[in-house]
Amino acid sequence: MTPEQISQSVRDVLAAACDAGEVTLPGGVPDDVTVERPRSREHGDYATNVAMQLAKQAGMPPRELAEVLARRLRDVAGVESADVAGPGFLNLTVAASAQGELAHTIVEAGQAYGHTETLRGTRMNVEFISANPTGPLHLGHVRWAAVGDAIARVLEAAGAEVTREFYVNDRGTQMDRFGASIMARAHGREAPEDGYHGEYITDLAQAILAARPEIITWPEAEQLAEFRERGYRLQLDEQRRQLDGFRTHFDVWFSERTLHESGKVDHGLDVLRQQGHLTEAEGALWMRTTDFGDDKDRVLVKRDGEYTYFASDTAYYVDKRERGFDVCLYLLGADHHGYVGRLKAMAACVGDDPEYNVEVLIGQLVKIMHAGQEMKLSKRAGTMITLGEVVDAAGVDALRYSLCRYPVDSSLTLDVEQITKQTSDNPVFYVQYAHARLSSILRNAAELGVERGELQAELLDHERESVLLAALAEFPRVVATAAEHREPHRIARYLEDTASTFHKFYDECRVLPRGDEDATATHRARLWLIDATRVVLANGLEMLGVSAPERM
């Protein structure tokens, strides 16, 4: 029995009790009855608090209401026992046969197990990283590279249609400063004060000179443009290469320039004009975001006729919506949180629902400790840890997992020594090891010629088997919750918990026959359980973009 089925049974029983006049519910039977795994094993396989929640409405003591439900639940097929406990909890134990069938269900579903339909039909655009193409990706971007991709995977698992998008700021003064810095280095001069000073600038200059040595003789303006363009292409390729190496792949790399070249910025202004939220004042064009709660209006076209960055953003948003996305998810760093209000207000200004169409997740900054000191990141100064450097040191799996196992709204301290150590300090190995162990058992079973055969579910009645099955049953709900809250760390925590439950099972329950023993029905039933557990761990790791090794 799955938690959903139990929840349904509780609702059925509640309705039946109402029909029989045992219970009176003025508000009717609630749609959602919470069924959860109790923390303590003594409280059964599942528990519900429905009696306490409805006691007041039903006009009877919680324990009495719970007892009415318990009497009827004991007659439900698959329910072994139903007991009232504490202030009115209803604790349920599921029969081994009903519980064990789940192993079959999971193995049959395979890669689809855990996937749900809760977001079916929703088109979602997930924009993240969107780093300026004027330097390497650094650790500040890494968190979203891992978590953003994991969010996309989890949303897909919940049935959403997801596009991963990277917005390229390939326009504006930062690009010019970038070009000027490369040109200066190409001439052996220091980069300008307001330019970029990292060593990579020198590398870019040399790479460009190697490809086209004659550039250096061109008129200054043409040189500047050429260094800027070639440097931009090289740097963007480098970012893409680094992200590919980190298993973060984008469906769309969206160029800011194309917004302007295709007239989409003007189109965005037209939409705002139609909606009546444009104002001209002091020689500039403003969006009246204060109409929708922003603390001040925002300039779109400056007095000198130039568009602001916000004008591009507005056009970009309008374009996303016109491409058919229902929800535009923005994953931003904490240094951009001041942006949330105007982004929401902007969505309202173009006639959208800011509570539904725009969603902004703010990731707190990652602190990096190295040799007992915090490393400060600065693109200009050139002292930074790049994504590539950390990936090389820690490995993709360990790094992705380390970043995905914490909620993004709390600041995170990564210890370089810690995450590069590759020891059991790192929970990813714990989960991966469980998967390797499971794979190993399946390999050995094949060698021994033991096959699963027909599942005799009632044989999975060991305490550790029951707990493991209950854990596996939770997976779809964990995925649905993770998708709903955009919190992939729930998957990671669940995997650690499930791996632990498996290791405990493994410690007490022999799966394969030893020595000359013949395979029994119990061996075969446990093989179903092993297969099912492996499927769950593999599917969960997949949602985090972490590999599930068959050997370690």
Added chain:
RNA sequence: GCCUCCAUAGCUCAGUGGAUAGAGCAGCUGCCUUCUAAGCAGUAGGUCGCAGGUUCGAAUCCUGCUGGAGGCGCCA
């Protein structure tokens, strides 16, 4: 000044209004001739920052306070 996030074991952190608040690491003690010991079992460790409030019940929701991080440009 205004806004956002955070405060839970020695450390790093979990904890969709539920029962005795958890895990890993660090510490101590056990368990490998048999499916992977990167594992398991045990032990120890807490005024959930402080003070109120909401209710059958609060680490969780609300208000205030303290402490920390960050943000508030016709920059990008």
